[in-house]
Amino acid sequence: MSSGTAQSILARCLVDADFLDALTSTPAAILADYGLDERTRRDFLNLDLSTVRRLAGFITKVQNNGLWQYFAYTRRLLAHYQLDSAIFSTYTRLHQRQRDLDRRAQTYAFLTFLEREIGNLDRDRAPALSDVMAHERALWELAKLQAPSDLLKSATTPRNGRDKLPGPEDIPRCHGAMKLFAVQFDPLITILALKAGTFDPAKLVPANQYFAYALDSVAGQLRICALGDLDVYVLSFINSRRSIRNIARAIGRASRVKIDVGDLSRFLDAAAAAGLVSFR
Amino acid sequence: MNGAPRVGIAYNGASERILRSFGDHIDFVEMPFELLRHAPSVVSELGDKPLILHCASLSIASTVAPTRATLDAVRAAIDLTRTPWLGEHLAFIEAERGELPASPYAPGEPYNIGYTVSPVMDAEAVDRIVSRLDYYQTSLRIPILVENTPLYFVPPGSTMDYAEFVHDICERTNVGLLLDLSHFLINCNMAKREPLQALRDLPLDRVIEVHISGASVDGGTLWDDHTVVAEDIIFDMCALVMKSAPVQAVTLEYNWSINFPFDTLYAELKRTRNVVERAYPPLLS
Numbered sequence: 001m002s003s004g005t006a007q008s009i010l011a012r013c014l015v016d017a018d019f020l021d022a023l024t025s026t027p028a029a030i031l032a033d034y035g036l037d038e039r040t041r042r043d044f045l046n047l048d049l050s051t052v053r054r055l056a057g058f059i060t061k062v063q064n065n066g067l068w069q070y071f072a073y074t075r076r077l078l079a080h081y082q083l084d085s086a087i088f089s090t091y092t093r094l095h096q097r098q099r100d101l102d103r104r105a106q107t108y109a110f111l112t113f114l115e116r117e118i119g120n121l122d123r124d125r126a127p128a129l130s131d132v133m134a135h136e137r138a139l140w141e142l143a144k145l146q147a148p149s150d151l152l153k154s155a156t157t158p159r160n161g162r163d164k165l166p167g168p169e170d171i172p173r174c175h176g177a178m179k180l181f182a183v184q185f186d187p188l189i190t191i192l193a194l195k196a197g198t199f200d201p202a203k204l205v206p207a208n209q210y211f212a213y214a215l216d217s218v219a220g221q222l223r224i225c226a227l228g229d230l231d232v233y234v235l236s237f238i239n240s241r242r243s244i245r246n247i248a249r250a251i252g253r254a255s256r257v258k259i260d261v262g263d264l265s266r267f268l269d270a271a272a273a274a275g276l277v278s279f280r
Numbered sequence: 281m282n283g284a285p286r287v288g289i290a291y292n293g294a295s296e297r298i299l300r301s302f303g304d305h306i307d308f309v310e311m312p313f314e315l316l317r318h319a320p321s322v323v324s325e326l327g328d329k330p331l332i333l334h335c336a337s338l339s340i341a342s343t344v345a346p347t348r349a350t351l352d353a354v355r356a357a358i359d360l361t362r363t364p365w366l367g368e369h370l371a372f373i374e375a376e377r378g379e380l381p382a383s384p385y386a387p388g389e390p391y392n393i394g395y396t397v398s399p400v401m402d403a404e405a406v407d408r409i410v411s412r413l414d415y416y417q418t419s420l421r422i423p424i425l426v427e428n429t430p431l432y433f434v435p436p437g438s439t440m441d442y443a444e445f446v447h448d449i450c451e452r453t454n455v456g457l458l459l460d461l462s463h464f465l466i467n468c469n470m471a472k473r474e475p476l477q478a479l480r481d482l483p484l485d486r487v488i489e490v491h492i493s494g495a496s497v498d499g500g501t502l503w504d505d506h507t508v509v510a511e512d513i514i515f516d517m518c519a520l521v522m523k524s525a526p527v528q529a530v531t532l533e534y535n536w537s538i539n540f541p542f543d544t545l546y547a548e549l550k551r552t553r554n555v556v557e558r559a560y561p562p563l564l565s
Contacts, residue, residue, distance in 0.1 A: 003400035003408075004343035004376060006437040011375035011391035036437075043436030051433050051501065058432075058503055059395040068507070068537035069293070085498045099394065 006040050013049070014056045017093035024049045057089030064088070064095070064110060066103055070140040073191045074114075074133045080199065081126040087117055111137055127201045128185040135187035138179035138213040142222060165269050166244060166279050168261050172268050173240035175278040179213040180232065187211070188224070214275045223275035234267060238277060244268060284560035285490075285527045287552050288332065289545070290506075290535040291315070296325040301542055303329065305549050310334050310367070310531045316357045323360060332489070332529060333363035340412045340426070341399035342372035344390045351419065358422055364528075365423040367458045367489060368416075370409070370446075371396035398429040401438040401445040410452045417455070425488050427458035430466040430504050442467055443481035450483045457483070459521060460491035460533075461514045462504060469502040475513060476520055487525035490518055492552060493533035506536035509548055515555050522559035530556060 009031075013020045023030045027049075031041055061084065068075060078084045091113055098109050111133075118130050166172070186207040193199040210227040212235075227235075237247045237254075248259040271277045288308035289298065295309055309326055313335040316322065323331065335354060338346050358366060374390040399405050417424050426449070431442060440448070449455065459482070468475040492515075494508035521527065532548055534540045 002343070003402050003405045003437055006400045006435060007342065007372050007397075008375040008377065008391065010397065010435060011372070011393050012377075014393050014395075014397070015391050039439075040437035043434075043438070047433060047436055054499060054501065055397075055432050059393065062536070063394060065536045068539060072537065072539050079496070079498075082498065 005034055005036065006044075009034060009044065010052070013052050014059060015096050017056070017096070020049065020053060020056070024053075053089055053092075054085055056092045057085055057087075060092045060095045061088040063099070064106070067107065067110065070107075071133070071136045073194055074129070074136050076194050077126065077129045077132055077190075080194075081129065083126060083129075087114065090117065107140070127204050128187070128190045131183040131185050131187040132190055134181045134183065135191075135211065138181070138211075139222070142177055142179060142213055142215040165265050166272070168245040168265070169243045170279045171241065171243050172238050172247075172272070172277040172279055174235075174238060175214055175216060175272070175275055177215040178276065180210060180227075183207055183209060183211050186226070212276055216275055221275065225274045225276060231267075231271075234264070235271065235276065285522070285556050286330075286529050287549060287556060288330075288529060288531050289549075290334070290491075290531055290533040291322070291326075292535040292538055292540075294538040294540070298542060298545065299326060299329060302546055302549075303327075305546065305553075308332055308529065308531075310533075311357075311361055311363075313337060313354055313357050316360065317353045320357075320360060331361040331363055332365070332367065332531070333357055333361045334367040336369055336371075336373065336396050338368050338412070338416060339371070339373040340368060340416070341370060341405060341409050342374050343376050343408070344372075344374040345412075355420055358420060363422070365425050365456065365488065366416075366420065367425045367427055369396040369429055370399070370426040370449075371429040372399050373397070396429050398431045398435060400435040401440040401442065403439070403448075406445065406448045406452070409449055413449070413453045413455050417453075423456060423488075425456040425458040427460050427491070428463050428467070430460075430463040431470050432466065432501065432503075433470065441471075443478070447483055450486050455486070456488035457486045458489040458491065459484075459487045459525075460493075461517045461521075462491070462493045462495045462510060462533075464517070465511075465514065466495060466502050466504060475517055479517055479520055484521060484525040487521055487527055489529045489531065490521060490527055491531050491533050492518065492548075506533050507540060509534070509544060515551065518552070519555050519559060522555065 013023060027045055031044055036044070078087060091110065094109065094113060098106055101109065114133065118126065118133065184206060185204045190199065190204070207226070210229070210232045212225045212227055214223045214225070216223070234247075234251065237250050242250060244265050245261055248261050248264050251257070251259045268277055272279065286307035288310060289295065289306055290310045291312060299306065306329070308330040310332045311323070311334065313333055314337060337350055337354065354366070373394065373396055374392050376390050413424060413426070428442070428446070446457070450457070464479070465475050468478050492510050493504070493506045494510050495502050496505040496508055497503070518530065530552055532545070532552060534545055534548065
């Protein structure tokens with residue numbers, strides 16, 4: 001038996017998850033095919049294959065180090081909740097099939113996998129993790145920013161050049177690219193706590209709101225706005241064709257609540273100031 | 281490089297900004313061959329900062345030899361960087377499939393782990409490694425330093441412990457050692473040995489370069505981690521090595537994340553220099 005054969009078995013364990021599963025279930029039968037000397041065979045039978053599996057996961061993690069650039073706080077929370085090893089060990093099988101994909105495709109694949117894994121966790125297992133991940137994913141998809149600290153949260157700004165409220169016949173539309181998702185805990189507060197080293201899941205305060213990420217590529221600005229349920233509901237009626245008056249009517253038909261056009265105009269004016277909508 | 285050990289950093293995407301911020305405190309940048317192979321222009325980002333070439337492609341402990349193209353590329357990188365030596369891992373990255381039972385994994389190609397893994401430690405492996413090192417040092421015409429890989433378990437079939445394995449290789453070649461202190465700490469953690477004691481078992485007189493990085497615990501195992509700072513024990517180990525080893529370079533390997541804080545890296549550089557200066561006090565003028 002050559003040391004090369006033992007290394008071949010180890011290499012296959014690290015890149016072929018099905019083989020590692022088989023070796024774990026029926027080690028004697030699997031090893032019988034390799035012509036190992038008795039010492040090496042015994043060493044393999046005594047080897048803690050869970051450590052080999054975790055090494056495969058560790059290698060997968062290192063081979064995804066590019067994630068640190070855009071998902072630094074998602075990774076920090078995975079480590080904080082001691083999910084790192086389990087997540088990447090589970091991801092190894094898929095990762096090995098995707099090693100030839102470009103970085104962007106690999107990142108999408110990992111995010112899809114991670115969303116599913118987080119969704120399968122018990123609700124209280126990793127508070128704020130899915131919120132931070134959604135936040136960093138929105139940034140990654142919208143802008144080439146390197147760290148969340150580069151962001152601007154929504155601030156008072158000029159009304160996209162307008163000096164008066166929009167009128168009833170004005171047509172709002174979503175301004176630039178936007179991502180919108182619900183958060184349980186404010187991801188920016190979580191990230192600040194992680195940066196300061198003061199993150200404590202027991203001290204998380206539920207936010208239960210929506211975060212909108214609006215990219216104005218002309219102005220080179222990314223704005224983040226916290227929105228309530230009603231804000232999101234109203235914005236969902238914008239389709240780039242309805243005027244403010246028609247939006248009020250559509251909301252009224254859907255909700256059976258009369259919407260004042262002036263109130264709606266002021267709301268959409270504020271949304272424009274926040275960079276979420278614009279008017280022709 | 282002569283005199284007291286130089287202190288440098290391992291390259292990552294933030295290195296250009298780091299050098300602009302406090303390059304005066306950094307003597308060299310350790311450059312990965314695998315990056316240079318695909319993007320040789322990165323060298324121009326670093327100005328005239330001296331470079332050391334670090335490689336993970338020669339798979340010196342593998343039965344699978346690197347391709348001629350890889351060897352030529354390493355040679356080109358040596359010329360480009362004007363490195364004083366080539367650091368390579370005492371590890372295997374690829375392994376033959378040979379006559380093993382069929383696998384759907386890339387039929388016809390060797391298994392490519394894409395990561396350096398500690399080899400089986402036996403006489404046959406020593407023969408293979410010695411033969412490879414002799415060939416590479418002759419072919420590449422540059423001193424080679426072999427870096428210890430972390431041992432998370434003893435590879436099945438091993439008949440030697442790590443110190444014996446390294447001693448055998450050093451006795452039969454003139455290679456130097458690149459001692460990665462975090463990797464060695466991981467070995468000691470696995471073997472339940474006190475690291476300062478275990479260090480004395482190594483041929484420290486062959487250590488030319490030292491790596492410093494962090495390690496973190498997950499599931500009861502200590503894992504290599506270049507995103508966290510080294511524990512105090514690493515610097516104690518570094519001080520001990522400096523007493524008896526002809527160390528020429530100490531590399532901070534905090535290179536897995538471009539978001540590693542600059543002020544932390546600066547503090548680690550100072551901390552490392554303090555260790556170096558205690559071992560090599562500046563001469564009075």
